[in-house]
Amino acid sequence: MIDVILQAFASIVLDPVTLGLMFVGTLAGILAGAIPGFTIAMGVILTLPFTFGMTAVQGLATMLGVFVGGFSGGLMSCMLTGIPGTPSSVATTFDGFPLVRSGRPGLALGLGLWSSFFGGMISAVILVALAPQLAFLGLEFGPWDYFSLIIFALTITVSLSGGNITKGLIAGLLGLFAATVGEDEINGVARFTFGFDDFKQGFAFLPVLIGLFAFSQLLTDVEDDKRAKSPLMSQSGTVVKVEHRQAILIILKRWVNLFRSSFIGIFTGILPAAGGSISNILAYDQAKKASPNRSNFGKGEYDGVIAPEAANNATAGGALIMMMALGIPGDIVTAVMLGALMIHNIIPGPTFIQDEPLLAYGVFIAFFVAHFFMVGLQAFSLRIFLLVTKIPMYVLASVILAYCAIGVFALHNIVFDIWVMFFFGVIGYFMKKLGFPLAPMILGVVLGKLAELNLARATGISDDMLLFISRPWSLFFLLMAVISVIFPFYQEAKKETLFAKLYVPVSMIVLSLPLFLMGSPVRMIVAVILVLTGAYFLYKRTSSLKTT
Amino acid sequence: MSINKDTIVAIFLLLFCGIMINSSFDIEDPGYQGMKASFWPTIVLCLLSVMSLVMLIKSMVSTTDNNLNSENTNSQNIFLKFKNASICFLMFILFLAFLDYLGMLIGGVLFVFGLLTLLGGFEIKKIINHSIISIITIGIMWSIFTFGLKVILPEGEILRIW
Structure with a gap:
């Protein structure tokens, strides 16, 4: 084990090429995160074509640099201009911007930067500790359980992506359908090709992803004529000196908030589809509730900066845990990383850490190292950021559209892939206009083939479809899928209704059933705790119903 | 209903x-x-x-x-709302349709220049800026992919004959 870790360490830290790529990746990530209209996912997607010529370790290390840099990049624009660069830094604006306006821009940036660093470090430790354990758990999964896990990943993406659940489910199903076009992997039979030879190879994952996400986003960015022609930011910040020492001292004094927010971030990251955009607001809300200076929130309170920034960087580690341990992407970024691994003929799954230990530990180390780059590059990237904000969006969009075409072509050296990107770009654009979330469709495309493969394996082993509900893990994931589909209705329901009062306790009691069936002592204890907690909530809530 | x-x-x-x-x-x-x-x-x-x-x-x-x-949903509003997106669609289709003839280098430069000018405006100063931006950016990208990543990008019939 130690020699694998040392080898992985050497492949990252002692390789100047990998370090150089991470340097560029982190810088690009900080800028992508800082520019409003650009997202971290877009930064990672646009990095992918460059990774074709790299080794798997180098490619993933570069993308991790973009991923980690992106989270902290968002804090620059939100603090200096009051406009969040990414959805994951929305809550940082609440106290970061007032702190800057009160004359402490250096301290505000320092707090954000070092909270991101510490949050990332905590999540990196949890990632290293938890991912191999979760992977061992994953070894228990049969194809039935894996299929149900994919269904759960899709349903929770739908319920958390916001908006209309019907449209979310339709988007997810369209993604699953898109993955069926071309020759199927089990029988080698052509499907939905309509006589076109190009269709036989199916839609490659990368052109679909770039089309749906980057291409459609760029079209949306240039939609408004006036906005497209004006510089990216009308309010431009100034270069400030970051107060590192004081910021670190303040954060360490508030270690409870730091750890709480980091754990919120990690947990949110582990949940499929719940990314930094949710964790930063959740952590801010919890920090506010727990703080004795609640009235200071919104006026430049230190805890209000520490909480969201620690949480959003910790989310990255959480999302990686799911991808590394089970091969299930937690969000669009990890879906892209999964795609990058597939390009290098590596299929992540429960055996990934055992089969590819050098690569797996390389990812862990790259995640650590990226945080040091993020801190070191912040001052430098601030100057570049101020230059980039003077460029109008139409210039960036035009150049990136051309880059997308070149990048997509580089995948298989065929023009058909560029047509696929364009086609899905148009679909993505109109889907966004019509209120369909894109995340479920992207996950549908990524997980579609995996779902079909596991269904085929399951039905190949046994005709008994009841195995999907009689196997504990499969039942657990299917119940989670049902609970996640109902979740948006729970959110909308008024607190005093019977449904809203029963949703959480009933879900807890129901989820204990598969845990009881698993039989192991630890899981039995968890199941008993779930039943008792659920019963307590049920009693409290039904008795409050009677009194009203 | x-x-x-x-x-x-x-x-x-x-x-x-x-x-x-x-x-x-x-x-x-x-x-x-x-x-x-x-x-x-x-x-x-x-x-x-x-x-x-x-x-x-x-x-x-x-x-x-x-x-x-x-x-x-009146036609004028729809046209204004989707004007820039339609320009992007059209330019991209033209770029793809002529890719075999122009290749990625010339086609890419023309695509970026055309898109920049159609979206940004036709003033002389802007046209000069747009041509510089398109040549430099596509030139850099083409060089990175061709020489750095060893990707054989479409050369185009024009360059092949030339």
Whole structure:
């Protein structure tokens, strides 16, 4: 084990090429995160074509640099201009911007930067500790359980992506359908090709992803004529000196908030589809509730900066845990990383850490190292950021559209892939206009083939479809899928209704059933705790119903 | 009962499902044991049809959603709203259609220059800026992919003859 870790360490830290790529990746990530209209996912997607010529370790290390840099990049624009660069830094604006306006821009940036660093470090430790354990758990999964896990990943993406659940489910199903076009992997039979030879190879994952996400986003960015022609930011910040020492001292004094927010971030990251955009607001809300200076929130309170920034960087580690341990992407970024691994003929799954230990530990180390780059590059990237904000969006969009075409072509050296990107770009654009979330469709495309493969394996082993509900893990994931589909209705329901009062306790009691069936002592204890907690909530809530 | 954007989308989706389900009957069955090639797509399409039907019913029952007669849907507004996106679509189609002749280098430069000028304006100063931006950016990208990543990008008939 130690020699694998040392080898992985050497492949990252002692390789100047990998370090150089991470340097560029982190810088690009900080800028992508800082520019409003650009997202971290877009930064990672646009990095992918460059990774074709790299080794798997180098490619993933570069993308991790973009991923980690992106989270902290968002804090620059939100603090200096009051406009969040990414959805994951929305809550940082609440106290970061007032702190800057009160004359402490250096301290505000320092707090954000070092909270991101510490949050990332905590999540990196949890990632290293938890991912191999979760992977061992994953070894228990049969194809039935894996299929149900994919269904759960899709349903929770739908319920958390916001908006209309019907449209979310339709988007997810369209993604699953898109993955069926071309020759199927089990029988080698052509499907939905309509006589076109190009269709036989199916839609490659990368052109679909770039089309749906980057291409459609760029079209949306240039939609408004006036906005497209004006510089990216009308309010431009100034270069400030970051107060590192004081910021670190303040954060360490508030270690409870730091750890709480980091754990919120990690947990949110582990949940499929719940990314930094949710964790930063959740952590801010919890920090506010727990703080004795609640009235200071919104006026430049230190805890209000520490909480969201620690949480959003910790989310990255959480999302990686799911991808590394089970091969299930937690969000669009990890879906892209999964795609990058597939390009290098590596299929992540429960055996990934055992089969590819050098690569797996390389990812862990790259995640650590990226945080040091993020801190070191912040001052430098601030100057570049101020230059980039003077460029109008139409210039960036035009150049990136051309880059997308070149990048997509580089995948298989065929023009058909560029047509696929364009086609899905148009679909993505109109889907966004019509209120369909894109995340479920992207996950549908990524997980579609995996779902079909596991269904085929399951039905190949046994005709008994009841195995999907009689196997504990499969039942657990299917119940989670049902609970996640109902979740948006729970959110909308008024607190005093019977449904809203029963949703959480009933879900807890129901989820204990598969845990009881698993039989192991630890899981039995968890199941008993779930039943008792659920019963307590049920009693409290039904008795409050009677009194009203 | 009302007809709105969602109603039209749902009808379109139902038509799409109908066509694809019909096409799924043509999927060959090689007679191997195990799951047939048409099984999974059929399940997905059936679920998609059900969800589309739910969307259709919800849209027809809904009283507040995106009515087609609202002022946002008059032709002039639609044109203005989608003008820039349509320019991007058109330029991209032209770029792809002429890629075999122009190649990635010349085609890319012309695409970026055309798009920049159509979106940004036709003033002389801007045109000069746009031509510089398009040549430099595409030149750099082309060089990175060709020499750095060893990707053989489409050369185009023009360069080949030349």
